[in-house]
Amino acid sequence: MTFGSIDAWWWPFLFILVAGWLATDAWRFLGVYFGGRISEDSDVLVLVRTVATALVAAVIGNLIIFPSGELAGTPVGLRIGAAAIGFAAYMLLGRRVLVGIIAGEVALLAGLYLL
Amino acid sequence: MSDEATAISLDAEADTAGRLVWYLRGVRAAFSVPGLLLASAHIGFAGLAKEAGLTLVQTVFMTGTVWALPANVVLIGGILSGASLPAAAFAVALSSVRLMPMVVALVPELKGTRTPKWFLYFLSHFVAVTSWVLAMERLGGIPREMRTSYYAGLGPTLVLVNMVVVAVVFLLADSLPPTVAAALFLLTPMYFLTSLWGSARERAGHVAMVLGLVLGPAFHLIWPGFDLLLAGLIGGGGAYIFHHMTRKRAAR
Numbered sequence: 444m445t446f447g448s449i450d451a452w453w454w455p456f457l458f459i460l461v462a463g464w465l466a467t468d469a470w471r472f473l474g475v476y477f478g479g480r481i482s483e484d485s486d487v488l489v490l491v492r493t494v495a496t497a498l499v500a501a502v503i504g505n506l507i508i509f510p511s512g513e514l515a516g517t518p519v520g521l522r523i524g525a526a527a528i529g530f531a532a533y534m535l536l537g538r539r540v541l542v543g544i545i546a547g548e549v550a551l552l553a554g555l556y557l558l
Numbered sequence: 559m560s561d562e563a564t565a566i567s568l569d570a571e572a573d574t575a576g577r578l579v580w581y582l583r584g585v586r587a588a589f590s591v592p593g594l595l596l597a598s599a600h601i602g603f604a605g606l607a608k609e610a611g612l613t614l615v616q617t618v619f620m621t622g623t624v625w626a627l628p629a630n631v632v633l634i635g636g637i638l639s640g641a642s643l644p645a646a647a648f649a650v651a652l653s654s655v656r657l658m659p660m661v662v663a664l665v666p667e668l669k670g671t672r673t674p675k676w677f678l679y680f681l682s683h684f685v686a687v688t689s690w691v692l693a694m695e696r697l698g699g700i701p702r703e704m705r706t707s708y709y710a711g712l713g714p715t716l717v718l719v720n721m722v723v724v725a726v727v728f729l730l731a732d733s734l735p736p737t738v739a740a741a742l743f744l745l746t747p748m749y750f751l752t753s754l755w756g757s758a759r760e761r762a763g764h765v766a767m768v769l770g771l772v773l774g775p776a777f778h779l780i781w782p783g784f785d786l787l788l789a790g791l792i793g794g795g796g797a798y799i800f801h802h803m804t805r806k807r808a809a810r
Contacts, residue, residue: 444644446637447611455616462643463624463633466650467657471682474661478669478678489801491655493766494794496758498653499628499750500770501777501789502635506747508775511609511638513739525744526751533752540595543752548741555737 517555525551573703580704584711587692588719595749596688599627600720602745604727606631609743610638614728621724625717626686629654631746632786639782649786660690667694670703677706684713687757762801769793 446458507522514522529547536542587593600621607617612634624630632653636646661682669678689712697705731739758764773789781788 444642445640446646455612456619458637458643458646459616459620459623459633462636462647462650463620463629466647467624467626467629467654468683469651470654470657471661471685472679474658474685475665475675475678475682477658477662478665488659489760489762490794490798491659492759493762493797493801494790495628495653495656496754496763496766497770497773497793497797498632498649498786498790499754500767501774501786501793502628502631503747503750503754504771504774504789505635505639505778505785506606506631506743509778510743512605512743513736514743516736517740522744526747529748530751530755533755538752538756540749540752540756541591544595544598544745544748547744547748547751551744552737552741555740 517551518558521551521554521558525554576701576704577707580700580707581711584708584713585715587696587708587712588715590692592688592692593716593719595753596627596716597720597723599746599749600723601727602742602747602749603627603630603634604724605731605739605742606634606746607724608728608731610634612637614725617728618721618725621721622717624650625683626654626657627746628687628750631750635786639778639785641783641786645783645787649790652787652790657685661685664690664693667697668705668709670706672703673706681706681709681713684709684717686716687753689713689716760801761804762797765800766794766797769796 446455448454507526508519510517510522525547528550529543529545532546533539533543536546603621604617607620612620620630620633624633629650633646633650636649641649664685665678665682668681689709692712693709697708700708727742731742734742754767755764758767770789770793773793774785777785777788
């Protein structure tokens, strides 16, 4: 039951609806239902946030270490270095996301040009 | 028509005009720096989805129905590592639990005195990090009865713009020079690497992020179909334990 396991036009859409739409909108609808009844600081929500953060960070780690497409052809050291430079620029130059993205991209392109 | 009825209909007219104005202001708010950042992350996402073997229609469909980039990136991650439907759904659900407290916090800010419940359910679909941050920042300065109109402009516009962005990138991707394509694939990781760090509410969020970054690739080598779930549960659980240990120490 993987994304590619059933050869029918509707299967990918069903996969996206169940694994994607249902798995996200269910939480949003519960949020409207509970609206104003749960405190943002409750202990359970700390766990909710840490698990979600670790999960997305895991995807980011995979995208940098095991990328797909054209990025896969670049040296792994360059990718980690570019991400680190972008992150450092973000931390040091006023914590602006845009600055971090631009610095990371410039570092990657400079590396590709020099190598 | 009696005088009273005229007054009410005039009132309703003014109300509709006001709603249109605030709706359009909401639309305009989608074209802002946060909106631009989100679009750049979607550029990378489109490239990623194409590489994972998805079609243009599937990717645009996914952008509109799921509408939370972390969830979509996790879903693509699951597809890439060959996760089964239940495993992928579980990983996406875990990555999206935070949408519930976000909506819980937004609803009291958003709803007017006469807002029907179904409209709140409809608007909640458009809640994701960008529109939520913009709304929480700006709703306070908007007349209460106009807030749903404003958000109805902001949320759906962000979705539509990014559906278009994804489609355009999908069509252009093959004609891009390799260097540009490589740079495009770095957009999404760079976006989350920085915005995830910035949005952490407590130190534990930073610990969770570092653990996830390391555990994701580590579990990818050991158990590909379950890498995200394991990294999320172990990394998140570890950060939660850290949160309690440091709090106890601080209390002593």
